[in-house]
Amino acid sequence: MIISAGTPSEDASGRIGTTPMRVAEALVNEDTNRLPQENTVSDRGAAVSLFYTSTPLSVDVGTTPIGFETIGVNAGLTARLIMGDAQIRATVESRPVTDSVLSYAGVTDRWSDLRYGRVTKNAGTFGGSFNFDNGGAYLDATYKTFDGDNVLENTGYEVNGGAYYRPVNRDGDVMQVGVNVNLQAYDENQRFFTYGHGGYFSPQQFVSLALPVSYQRTRPRYSWHAGLTLGLQSYSEDSANVFPTSPESQATLAAYQLLDPDVVTRYAGQDRTGLAVAANLGGEYKLMPTTAAGGEMALDTFGAYKEYKVRFFLRQTFTN
Template sequence: MRTNVLFNLLLITSCQSFAMPLSAQPSDAIDVLIKRIEQAEAAGRIYHRDRLIEQLQRTAPNHPRAIEFELVEALANNNMTLAKTLFEALQTSVPNSIITARNKERMQISQPPYQSLIAQARLAMLTGKTERARELYKQVYDAEPLLEPYRTDWLKLTSLSQQASAATDSIYPSNRSPEVTAKEPPTIPKARLTRTVTYSPIINGDSASAKSAVTPTSTPSNVDTSATPSSLENQGPYLTIGFLRNDRDSVAGNTSFASDTLLLEYRNPTEYGIWTVKLDGFTTEAGEFDLSNTFQKDRFGTGLLCQTDACNQGLLDNLTEGGASLGVAFDNDIWHVDLGVSPIGFDKKELLGGLEYSGDLGEFGWGLGIERRIETTSILTFSGQKDPFSSRRWGPVVRQGIGGSLNWDQGGLMGWWSNFGVNHYSGRNVDDNKQWYAYTGVYFRIIDTEAFAFTSGLTALSWGFDKNRGETTFGHGGYYSPAHYASLSLPLEFFGRIDRFSYILRASFGESTSRLDDAAFYPTSAELQQLAGNPIHIGNPDGGGFGRSFRAAFEYRISPHWSIGLNTQIERSEFYTPNNYQLYFRYHFDGDGNAFRPPNPPSRYVDF
């Protein structure tokens, strides 16, 4: 179809006499079709609109509106050569029309300098900085724009300016002397917050898994490769209520872990940035420990030192914890800061937080941050616990680190990202440990339309720990800590939005290699280690294997105020099989919240 359009455009520009005159087209049918396209656009029925546009381009490829729609698609795909050809065709066929003027404006604002000014102006509108928005718009436009939403912004700014002038005139009548006027400061009404849902600054905060990488299959989410990042697509305040179920089947009462979380997330843009408040209620359990399994009993707490009949038979009660975590975060174009606490009510709570600065270096983006987080892979790492064979307590495990990022993305076919840094692991009666990490990846936007997008690429991870502290005997942290781990994976991602419905399907397949060192049973107590006869946890010098993960998420806008979402994710490798299931409802206070593209389920504060 694209070849036919270009062929017809060449006929228009070089041999116009052979082009079909507009009067020969079935104009009534075309007008009806164009009206249906406009109605679908106004109703937000994007998929239906795109099908109607295809019908118009098949029926009347030389019609100015058909050429205009093709030009818009070319600009969306950053195909400036085709866009220029199509615009020249419009200039030739309808030189003095409103369509040509509209697309001249469209061609202008597609240039990088104007794109930046428009983005800054829309953000200023969002945060109530109307004077700043007015100044920026004047750098782009000499007169009222033709395109929406810029025309609406322009008219709104003009109206606010007139109101401010009227208020000033009422305070300073023309017949008053300058001396009197100078003594009375004006009281101009503050402009109301102007919000929009079309400006989409590119901010991606989904890097928690990349920074910790405490599991053999942890794969960082690459930078947001969608055309419209979901995290900030809708700019108004909203409240999300969700339920999250995490579970991992392993040794009951020890390394098995399940948690149910009630999530409350409130997000609100202000004049200076975006505030987020997270309140999460937790219940966790590990199951009943079978003491007759002496192999596992000896490798938990100080079980090896307890060899009586009472220690080697029966079941320990199901290990459970309950509590609530709270966190507050602030984000703007360059800063991220958050502060919170791990669940209050757990065996031990921890103060958490992070600070990050990001900027540009030529065509590259970079970031630098510090953070204090808690590990959430088991009751030992998350809440801490009591040794069932003594009065000792150990855990939880806290990760403190400094990290950086470097990425390149010009909005075209491909992009590149990287994360790197060091972490220090510590905890109550847990041996200290150090980690380094370096991750990188490349991604390709193979298809990118509103209804369907497909991205893929390669992800490479490399990281390691100073010591193996991944066991659950007293003094260990219970987190996966190989001396070295490396993997290469292939992510495949499909996402889109059709009318009120959005979706994402993701699969990742990878191969890894690892080396796990030997470790003392009781690294924080030489006395216990000696009493037990200096036992050693045997490592694995040749670990690794094949891993895969799958994710599916869906979001549907029930009404202008309400959306519902589902999210599920599973990971599979030889010894790591977590499952995550989530249901959530989102309420948009302004009543104009669409389904995010791709879906944007709420996250727990402890997973920041």
């Protein structure tokens, strides 16, 4: 796995790690020398996971990519109660937050040499679903906490529900159309990249209405799937301290701001509403009856936000 945030612009470089303190000092001292630009932020490694799945229970245990400076746990457990066409389920999990290089792998501040980021989400979900003929409905509620290396702790809530219909469902071909509603709320806005922030999307209010369409084909030796989701999203973010875990650094910035009003001590809040588009394409091929190789490409966009993912995998299945 290779992850990269690219090379930040000069303006963005001033909002990474403890650089805002250097920017403030330069403004107060009327130093016109440009600060050195941040280098490309990237990391690489290979993750390992083991899965066990049965009708009442699913378990997975793995690691974050081996090759990152610090290796973490990636694991979850789901228990299900099946009642005819209805299902009640509960999940507990501990997952890395993969929104950015900062949240996933963590980075080292170039000025203080301090490591921060590498955020872990610990979550509990309770929900259920009901299937009927070629359709169904589902509803899940999640409580989650976030912690990482030298970042502000956070708490979030999420409700996700929807319904779907399969106009094509025969001979290994499945086409599914649906509607999905997602509600989220977080205590702290941790979207930024200065020291103490986690670099992950955590709005104080989030609402989305989405229309997903997918097609999947399964054959004895191979399978592939494709999906497209169009939606309307609206979210609100509170303002946040530049250094949320360091009152001393915040106080220093405030003192600099008294000398020069251009010094930034807090990031502004914002409200955004717009269209969102997500797409994915993937597949796998059986090399042997219990061994498969595959990959997937995904795109997720909302306004100026764009995320691209490409992954490859090798899976070994063990059966009784």
